[in-house]
Amino acid sequence: MLILNGIFYFSSTGNSLYLSKRIKSKLGGKIIYIPNYKGNASEFEKIIVVSPIYSFGLPVHTYNFLLNVNSNSKIYVVLNYGGMAGGADVFTYDFAKENNKNILGVFKMLMPENYTLTFSTPGIYNKMILKKSLKKIDDIILKIKQNGFFIPKKVKTNEKIYFTNKSNWHLIADDFSVKKNCAKCGKCVEICPANNIVFENGEITFKDNCVSCLGCYHRCPQKAIVYKHRNKKGRYINPFINENEIGMNF
Numbered sequence: 001m002l003i004l005n006g007i008f009y010f011s012s013t014g015n016s017l018y019l020s021k022r023i024k025s026k027l028g029g030k031i032i033y034i035p036n037y038k039g040n041a042s043e044f045e046k047i048i049v050v051s052p053i054y055s056f057g058l059p060v061h062t063y064n065f066l067l068n069v070n071s072n073s074k075i076y077v078v079l080n081y082g083g084m085a086g087g088a089d090v091f092t093y094d095f096a097k098e099n100n101k102n103i104l105g106v107f108k109m110l111m112p113e114n115y116t117l118t119f120s121t122p123g124i125y126n127k128m129i130l131k132k133s134l135k136k137i138d139d140i141i142l143k144i145k146q147n148g149f150f151i152p153k154k155v156k157t158n159e160k161i162y163f164t165n166k167s168n169w170h171l172i173a174d175d176f177s178v179k180k181n182c183a184k185c186g187k188c189v190e191i192c193p194a195n196n197i198v199f200e201n202g203e204i205t206f207k208d209n210c211v212s213c214l215g216c217y218h219r220c221p222q223k224a225i226v227y228k229h230r231n232k233k234g235r236y237i238n239p240f241i242n243e244n245e246i247g248m249n250f
């Protein structure tokens, strides 16, 4: 039996989970965290993918999910980003089409920025974005409910930058280090969607599969993970969700 909506999300700091929950509250369905999902989603009549934009394209897990998803199900994609979408909606639509997916629409909407390794956005600005986001996601939900086609307006995409950055994401963990205040709680090991963090000789160690989601950086309870030894304190987690829920199904 087909289950109506599969709401598949990737998220490291909760924005996409927050939007997924809103979609479920209005349309019903099952919320599933992409990295822990093994199937091709053929049990769902309609698939709604909720994902951040990474480097004008898609995070590794979202990209692979779309590539392998069942071709018969109707697919909508809801992208969220911190300030510069760079044609990621067009890229996603074309990518799905080229791979013979039944893609009906791609939407994009602004959410607070979480690529904050080198700069931070003021809290007041994030609050404003979050306030506006509710109306935007509700408009998108209404469109998805109508089952129509929502093909993004053609704009220039940045595929070259995307694929170059994607191939370099695994290197980012080389610039992470762990400060002495690390409580060795194992949170980063547990939440890493790429299984890239392990305890080695009792120390937190980064391997070579980083997907650059920055979940470990933002969600470390001690703020002990730092980038390029900078003493930057600012971390982001969506204020409307319980951080422990990121990665769970609902």
Ligand SMILES: Cc1cc2nc3c(=O)[nH]c(=O)nc-3n(C[C@H](O)[C@H](O)[C@H](O)COP(=O)(O)O)c2cc1C
Pocket: 010, 011, 012, 013, 014, 015, 016, 017, 051, 052, 053, 054, 055, 056, 057, 080, 081, 082, 083, 084, 085, 086, 111, 112, 113, 114, 115, 212, 213, 214, 238
């Ligand atoms: C590696 C990486 C790359 C990103 N690239 C972009 C980008 O190209 N454009 C943009 O506007 N935001 C970019 N962002 C910001 C996220 O898309 C945005 O903050 C999103 O809402 C985070 O969703 P999440 O909380 O569900 O993980 C990037 C974030 C990361 C971690």
